[in-house]
Amino acid sequence: MDAHPNDSIIVEGGGSGVGIAALIDGTCDVANSSRKLKDEEKQKGLIEHEIALDAVCVIVNVSNPVEELTLEQVQKIFKGETTNWSEVGGPNLEMVVYTRESTSGTYETFESKVMKPDNVTLNALTKSSNGEMAQAVSGNRNGIGYVGIGYLARASDIKALKINGVAPTTETVQNGTFPISRFLYMITKGQPEGLAKDFVDFVKSPAGQKIVEEQGFVKMP
Amino acid sequence: MKGKIRLKLSGKVLTAPFASVSILAVFFIFLFVFTQGLPLFNQISPFDFLFNLTWRPTATPPSFGVIPLILGSLIVTLLALLISVPLGILGAVYLAEIANPKIRELLKPAIEVLSGIPSVVYGFFGLVVLVPLVQNTFGLPTGETALTGGIILAIMILPTILSISEDAISSVPVDYKEASLALGATKWRTIKSVTIPAAASGITAGIILGLGRAIGETIAVMMVTGGAPIIPTSIFYPVRTLTQTIAAEMGETVFGSTHYSALFAIGIVLFIMTLILNSVAIRLIKRKNGERR
Numbered sequence: 001m002d003a004h005p006n007d008s009i010i011v012e013g014g015g016s017g018v019g020i021a022a023l024i025d026g027t028c029d030v031a032n033s034s035r036k037l038k039d040e041e042k043q044k045g046l047i048e049h050e051i052a053l054d055a056v057c058v059i060v061n062v063s064n065p066v067e068e069l070t071l072e073q074v075q076k077i078f079k080g081e082t083t084n085w086s087e088v089g090g091p092n093l094e095m096v097v098y099t100r101e102s103t104s105g106t107y108e109t110f111e112s113k114v115m116k117p118d119n120v121t122l123n124a125l126t127k128s129s130n131g132e133m134a135q136a137v138s139g140n141r142n143g144i145g146y147v148g149i150g151y152l153a154r155a156s157d158i159k160a161l162k163i164n165g166v167a168p169t170t171e172t173v174q175n176g177t178f179p180i181s182r183f184l185y186m187i188t189k190g191q192p193e194g195l196a197k198d199f200v201d202f203v204k205s206p207a208g209q210k211i212v213e214e215q216g217f218v219k220m221p
Numbered sequence: 222m223k224g225k226i227r228l229k230l231s232g233k234v235l236t237a238p239f240a241s242v243s244i245l246a247v248f249f250i251f252l253f254v255f256t257q258g259l260p261l262f263n264q265i266s267p268f269d270f271l272f273n274l275t276w277r278p279t280a281t282p283p284s285f286g287v288i289p290l291i292l293g294s295l296i297v298t299l300l301a302l303l304i305s306v307p308l309g310i311l312g313a314v315y316l317a318e319i320a321n322p323k324i325r326e327l328l329k330p331a332i333e334v335l336s337g338i339p340s341v342v343y344g345f346f347g348l349v350v351l352v353p354l355v356q357n358t359f360g361l362p363t364g365e366t367a368l369t370g371g372i373i374l375a376i377m378i379l380p381t382i383l384s385i386s387e388d389a390i391s392s393v394p395v396d397y398k399e400a401s402l403a404l405g406a407t408k409w410r411t412i413k414s415v416t417i418p419a420a421a422s423g424i425t426a427g428i429i430l431g432l433g434r435a436i437g438e439t440i441a442v443m444m445v446t447g448g449a450p451i452i453p454t455s456i457f458y459p460v461r462t463l464t465q466t467i468a469a470e471m472g473e474t475v476f477g478s479t480h481y482s483a484l485f486a487i488g489i490v491l492f493i494m495t496l497i498l499n500s501v502a503i504r505l506i507k508r509k510n511g512e513r514r
Contacts, residue, residue, distance in 0.1 A: 017474060018472050019477065020473060020475075024476075030381040068362075101448075101470060102277070102280075103279060103470050103474060103480075104473065105470075119277060119280050122449060123451055123459075125449055126447070127448075139339055142362045143363075149372070
């Protein structure tokens with residue numbers, strides 16, 4: 001907006017589902033989403049534009065000696081089949097599983113890349129945002145959860161586990177070797193026009209991608 | 222005479238619409254919740270909704286059982302009442318009968334200020350202070366439990382119960398107490414057997430108000446109970462309440478979907494629970510009043 005003083009962009013929060021619903025209703029022009037469009041949403045004329053990459057990192061408390069897990073071990077933990085840290089090389093402590101509310105985009109990515117076809121255990125404590133999740137795991141040495149890669153830097157007492165031997169970094173997310181990664185989208189109704197088009201183009205441009213990196217996400221390869 | 226009659230009539234005409242507005246508002250809200258929630262029963266049977274033990278609205282296939290949620294709401298409310306009712310009544314007795322007037326003048330407004338604190342502040346306090354406290358005191362893997370929810374709710378509804386009970390106890394006619402003392406009863410015996418029973422209807426009203434607030438409380442409970450939709454077999458496990466389910470999931474559901482209707486159906490359940498509780502309360506109070514006559 002500094003570069004274009006006559007244009008104003010208003011940003012509202014709410015989550016992937018909220019934005020897409022608003023787009024369908026016509027109460028917004030661009031919806032940011034951390035998940036792909038569903039078929040019924042595509043049928044309403046919505047189009048997704050890939051603008052960045054995000055990795056969903058499995059996190060534990062820094063006091064936990066465990067450094068890595070296989071995808072299968074993660075699945076078993078979140079299913080509720082593995083319940084003690086000693087079963088995966090950690091101390092004899094009961095595991096506390098944190099998950100996101102089932103309507104979150106981060107949850108959907110985690111579910112599709114890690115859990116399918118099974119569900120996260122009903123015993124998992126639900127958190128309403130990445131921030132809350134990071135805070136919960138940083139405060140509980142028994143805890144295990146998941147956050148977007150951008151949140152790793154923001155919370156102090158958490159660490160990301162290597163999954164199948166791969167740590168979540170810019171390179172591993174861009175080249176696809178980190179297994180739990182996803183695209184972030186900007187969604188428009190039909191092809192974007194006018195200011196909406198300018199904005200989406202800006203985000204895809206090198207200047208926009210630099211901001212993507214500054215915010216802790218991964219720029220498009 | 223003509224002038225007086227006209228004044229009376231216009232008074233009624235002017236005030237009646239304002240009174241009806243509030244009743245109509247509640248009625249329309251109820252109608253809205255009902256119409257948004259009923260479509261759920263085109264997709265699943267009421268039996269399935271009410272008696273299914275699993276709440277998993279976004280799974281394939283989705284499951285909309287409210288039992289864990291109803292039990293979650295009930296257990297934190299029950300715990301809150303167990304803690305706050307004795308404390309509230311005893312505190313009210315202290316303030317009304319035992320404390321000297323200066324202390325009473327100081328404490329009563331202070332307690333009423335407590336009831337004005339926003340619930341999210343209570344929730345934050347619960348998250349940052351109570352949750353680790355419960356976790357460490359009881360050696361639990363996590364402090365986000367039904368107990369923590371019950372405690373924070375108890376703190377929230379205590380001012381209401383205490384304040385209203387105190388009003389009720391102070392309003393007991395002095396002659397009752399004097400008659401009891403004159404018959405030779407001690408002060409405590411008087412309080413126990415005469416004053417409190419005499420104030421019973423007011424105390425009950427205070428408890429009902431507190432209960433209503435406890436059932437409807439959303440944010441504070443959301444932040445400390447863990448939100449896991451499991452059947453609570455112990456107060457040391459996390460639970461998920463009806464209200465927090467609506468608050469946490471409504472923002473992300475697709476308008477008009479089955480999940481959307483299910484959340485409104487939870488609203489219907491809450492409405493019905495509140496209706497039942499309130500009518501039980503009113504009947505209790507009427508009966509108490511009837512007995513005294």
